[in-house]
Structure formats: structure tokens, C-alpha cells
Amino acid sequence: MSNVGIVIVSHSPLVAEGTADMVRQMVGDEVPLAWCGGNGHGGLGTSVEAIMGAIDKAWSEAGVAILVDLGGAETNSEMAVEMIGEPRSHKIVVCNAPIVEGAVMAATEASGGASLKEVVATAHELSPS
Amino acid sequence: MAASDFSRLIAAAADTIAAHAEELTALDQAIGDGDHGLNMQRGFEAVRAEADAFAAKSLPDALTAVGTKLVMTVGGASGPLFGTLFMALGRELPPAPDRAALTAALGKAIEAVSARGKSQPGQKTMLDVLQPVYEALAQGKAGTEIAEAADRAADATVPMKALRGRASFLGERSIGHMDAGARSTALLVRAVAETVEGF
Known part of the structure; x- marks a missing residue:
């Protein structure tokens, strides 16, 4: 697929999956989409390994945009991007x-x-700078 | 560093984290999300499980492997932060570092952790321990003095107001509690200082 992929990373698998449901309702299958949530041990949190897997799943040559919730999701997502490495990063x-x-x-x-x-840029317009 | 020395280092680090896991969790429960002790213990036990394989590598490669393992197993924001610390040390250290090389590498590693966490010393984080440890190293202090400096630095996070991480959501209410990441950093510094000969 040539459209940009979307990855949703929440501390809660329920939030991540629910967000993905809302995205699917809006855009159908037009966009590569993957989500992950939880620390990989049944608790709330985020996992670098799971984020790397979600990026692979939603991969598009046009690129991937990651949406995160709290700080740890951002830190872990940045770590995942770094570990995926160039040129995909x-x-x-x-x-x-x-x-x-x-x-x-x-x-x-x-x-x-x-x-x-x-x-x-569209996503960033939602954030007060 | 000989392979047996690196194995002892891993064991000392994993032991101290395990011995203080409940304390770290209690600190994190006060102003964070309460999983720091368990997360760190999981990570360091995963490192311990591969200690022999890691110890067989050169020091830089061993540290990089430890960092990568921590990133993958600790979870939470601590995984990338402590993982980055070890991975950066692995990147910067020569195979047989002297004190000057260790000091320089720690300086670079602190910059990497600072960039990863978008944080600076003074914001009630692990950096508030790493920075004084770097300064003590640079001043040629002995291992015991460095460990004491780390403990004092962790204690000094108590009156600080958290500006990064989950604790920052609490604002003023974060004052009066020690930062869990600062405490675990001080524990690791003491483990290294007491294990490495001539530190």
C-alpha cells in the first residue's frame, strides 16, 4: 500500500484497540494500521518490542506516523524507531x-x-504549541 | 575487564535491584505508577540469565547487549532510559578503559539519557544521580566516595519538584518523595563501585 501507515501506542491495550476501531470506521482499509498496548506482562505500559512489531505491521514505503498517549509511550516509541535504524527510521x-x-x-x-x-502536520495541528 | 569480572558486575547489579525491588516500587507508588521495582527486577533478572554470554563479549559489546536487553524487558519509560545509559556506555567505552575513558564515556552516556528523556539535571530524575557521579569520577574520587555521592544525590531528589515523567503530573505534590529512578541509579552505582577493583 502506498498510503502512510498509522501506529497507535497506548499504555492500555483497550485504549489502543478502541482507537484503532475508530480509525477503521473512518478510513476502512485504506490505511495500513497497527496498534499495541500493555507492557507485555499483562499490565499497563508499553513495550519496545511490541512497538517495533506494530511498525512492521503498518509499514508503508510512504512512512509511518505513530500516535502515543503518556510519556513512556513516547520514550519507548522513539527507542523503537532508533532500534529499527536507518534507512527506515x-x-x-x-x-x-x-x-x-x-x-x-x-x-x-x-x-x-x-x-x-x-x-x-495534520496531527500536530491538534496540539497547542 | 575479564569475563568473570563482568559476570560479577551483572550479579551485583541484579542482586541489589532484587533486594530493593519493594523499596523502589514503594517510591514509585508515592509519585509514579508503582511499577519501577518490578520492572527493574524483571530487566536485571533477564540480564542475569544471559550473564555468561554477555561476559564473553568485549566490554563495549557486553554493555550494548545489557542495554538492549533492558530496553526489551524492563518496560515503562525506565527501559529505554536505563537501556540508553548502557548502550551509550557500550558505544563510547574502549575495550579496556582507564578512569579518564570511563569519565568521558559516562559524560556522553548522560547526554544520551538526557536526550532520550528530554530532561536535564534538577528535574527529579536519574540524571540527578548520574551528573554528581560523573563529577566525582572526574575529580578522581575513590569508589566508596562515588557511591556515597550517588546516595546523597538520590536523597537530594526528595525536596525537588518533578518536571519529567509521571511524577510531573503531580506538580507540587511530588515534593517530599525520593525519585525511584534516582534511587535505582544510586544502587547500581554502588554495586559497580563495590565490585570493580580499583574503581
Whole structure:
């Protein structure tokens, strides 16, 4: 698929899956989409390994935008991008945006064939700078 | 560093984290999400399980492997932060470092942790221990003095207001509690100082 992919990373698998459901309702299968949540041991949290897996699943040559909830999700997502390494890391952006609104808006933008830069900009418009 | 020395280092680090896991969790429960002790213990036990394989590597490669294992197993924000510390030390250290090389590498590693956490010393984090440890190293202090400096630095996070991490959500209410990451950093520094000969 040539559209930008969306990855949703929440501390809670329920929040991540629910957000993904909302994205799917908006954009159908037009956008590669993956989510992960939980620390991998049954508790709340985020896992670098799971995030790397979600990025692989939603991978698009057009790039991947990641939407996160609390700080640890951002830190772990940045770590995952670094561990994936070049050249793919240049096509992955961790967005500074509210997770639900950001994912829906980013996916809607992506479904129209927008570039990674445009998708990320749409998500960032939701955040007070 | 000989392989047996690196194995002893891993054992000392895992032992002290395990011995203080409940204390670390209690600190984190006060102002964080209450999983720091358990997370760190899980990570260091995973490192311990591969201690022999890690110890067979060169020191830089061994530290990188420890860091990667911590990233993958600790979870929470502590995984990337402590993982970055060890991975950066692995990147910066020569195979047989002297004090000057260790000091320089720790300086670089502190920069890497600071970038990872988007944080600076003074914000009630592990950096508030790492920075004084770096300064003590640079001043040529002995291992016991460095360990004491780390303990004092962890204690000094008590009156600080958290500006990063989950504790920052509490604002003023974070004052009066020790930062769990600072405490676990001090524990690790003491384990290293007491294990490595001539530190």
C-alpha cells in the first residue's frame, strides 16, 4: 500500500484497540494500521518490542506516523524507531498529538494519499504549541 | 575487564535491584505508577540469565547487549532510559578503559539519557544521580566516595519538584518523595563501585 501507515501506542491495550476501531470506521482499509498496548506482562505500559512489531505491521514505503498517549509511550516509541535504524527510521515519526483525535485525523489525511509530512502536520495541528 | 569480572558486575547489579525491588516500587507508588521495582527486577533478572554470554563479549559489546536487553524487558519509560545509559556506555567505552575513558564515556552516556528523556539535571530524575557521579569520577574520587555521592544525590531528589515523567503530573505534590529512578541509579552505582577493583 502506498498510503502512510498509522501506529497507535497506548499504555492500555483497550485504549489502543478502541482507537484503532475508530480509525477503521473512518478510513476502512485504506490505511495500513497497527496498534499495541500493555507492557507485555499483562499490565499497563508499553513495550519496545511490541512497538517495533506494530511498525512492521503498518509499514508503508510512504512512512509511518505513530500516535502515543503518556510519556513512556513516547520514550519507548522513539527507542523503537532508533532500534529499527536507518534507512527506515527516517520514514517514521512519533507525533505530538492527542492519541484518539490524532490517530483519526492522521489516518483520514493518510487515506487521501497525503505525504508523511502532511499526515504528521495534520496531527500536530491538534496540539497547542 | 575479564569475563568473570563482568559476570560479577551483572550479579551485583541484579542482586541489589532484587533486594530493593519493594523499596523502589514503594517510591514509585508515592509519585509514579508503582511499577519501577518490578520492572527493574524483571530487566536485571533477564540480564542475569544471559550473564555468561554477555561476559564473553568485549566490554563495549557486553554493555550494548545489557542495554538492549533492558530496553526489551524492563518496560515503562525506565527501559529505554536505563537501556540508553548502557548502550551509550557500550558505544563510547574502549575495550579496556582507564578512569579518564570511563569519565568521558559516562559524560556522553548522560547526554544520551538526557536526550532520550528530554530532561536535564534538577528535574527529579536519574540524571540527578548520574551528573554528581560523573563529577566525582572526574575529580578522581575513590569508589566508596562515588557511591556515597550517588546516595546523597538520590536523597537530594526528595525536596525537588518533578518536571519529567509521571511524577510531573503531580506538580507540587511530588515534593517530599525520593525519585525511584534516582534511587535505582544510586544502587547500581554502588554495586559497580563495590565490585570493580580499583574503581
